[in-house]
Amino acid sequence: MSAVKKILIADDEPDILEILQFNLQKEGYIVITAKNGDEAIEQAKKHQPDLIILDIMMPGKNGIEVCNILRQQPAFYATLIIFLSAISDEGTEVWGLETGADDYVTKPITPKVLISKVNALFRRLNKGETAIIQIGDLKIDREKYIMNYQGNDIILARKEFELLALLASKPGKVFLRNEILNQVWGTEVIVGDRTIDVHIRKIRQKLGLDCITTVKGVGYKFEL
Amino acid sequence: MSAVKKILIADDEPDILEILQFNLQKEGYIVITAKNGDEAIEQAKKHQPDLIILDIMMPGKNGIEVCNILRQQPAFYATLIIFLSAISDEGTEVWGLETGADDYVTKPITPKVLISKVNALFRRLNKGETAIIQIGDLKIDREKYIMNYQGNDIILARKEFELLALLASKPGKVFLRNEILNQVWGTEVIVGDRTIDVHIRKIRQKLGLDCITTVKGVGYKFEL
């Protein structure tokens, strides 16, 4: 599922097809193209793309028809679909979205924006899996509240976990003591000077790793 | 889980707030509002909305800052976020989407189009849900309210069932007590502190399995 994503683009203008194909391929996607609605359906069945970008106005079957036909089949029930249209008319946009599309993009569109939207859709799709930060052999799962180093789970208390998660969120960055206090303890709570140190110590101890560096007079940073 | 969806709208213009609130409520959503970034964060933590609509330009913390802050917390890792902006500048839109938003909408926007987009997002989100959950030897049928472990049916009371079904819907994920209260008990009911514990205990007892782990100060999670 999280392999390389396949995208099918259907548009009758060769220029647009080419520009989008080029840019999406550069982004790392596998791109399949179609020049009209019937070809789009054919290619969709053949390649089972993860995302289909459909121009609304095409010779033969138009984009909305294609969408309807595909959505009726179980195989395409959950496939991402984006409509591309020169029409910025409100009714059409609403109609397109109600038809079962995941987004509706109005031409002219820059490749950058389209790519952002495509990325955003895939990102959303993958959120069903998990949010894991990985630095070297250290995995941090904020959702499961688990740290894992070289296959071994490490149990951290809440503050410890939050503190380490913060530092590890930007490896190499030095977090000021104030910054840490604000993020982990919040602005309302006031705690003494040594509190952070003690937690840092516990983390170092539990991890058994030398990955938190002290920057004297400044703060702490996480590395490797 | 597929109960009524909660939407938090944050915008400093009262007019927009009101129009959107009215229209979304008419569509059947529960709407919470905030006038600025800080309020948005506060309300988000309090209500755990399913979708957050953020105006980018607000006094105090702007929308993008709010998004960043929320996304850092596990509880909002997967929450839907839409940016609302008067800026149609390409850079900002790309930036907004890369920041972790699910959509970027440029003002002026008609309520109809926005609602379509909101519906589209929820539709997509729900495509991931199934009525029957199977984890190892444990089968859960959320429609028939039946739970079965290694061939033996397990009789759970309503709340117990819903609680376990929720935890099991994402094995490993830590559900915050708030999250559990919202999903199982709903926002209107207020129950005491020990209520969840007692239900957890009963489930553990009836299952005879050690599959619910306590994460102190955070919540509970289901595993194997």
Added chain:
DNA sequence: AAATCGCTTAACAATTTGATAATACAAGTA
């Protein structure tokens, strides 16, 4: 009407966590 069931709460026990104080240590400087 009696018995049962499901849900919630109160009360108390058990546990874990987090903050602090006290002390030791390290590095830089006069």
Added chain:
DNA sequence: TACTTGTATTATCAAATTGTTAAGCGATTT
């Protein structure tokens, strides 16, 4: 060296959080 500043270590204690049990109450069943 003696002094200063900043961090590490450790033990301790209070506070926060959860576990457990029993009991109350309304709804449902027998």
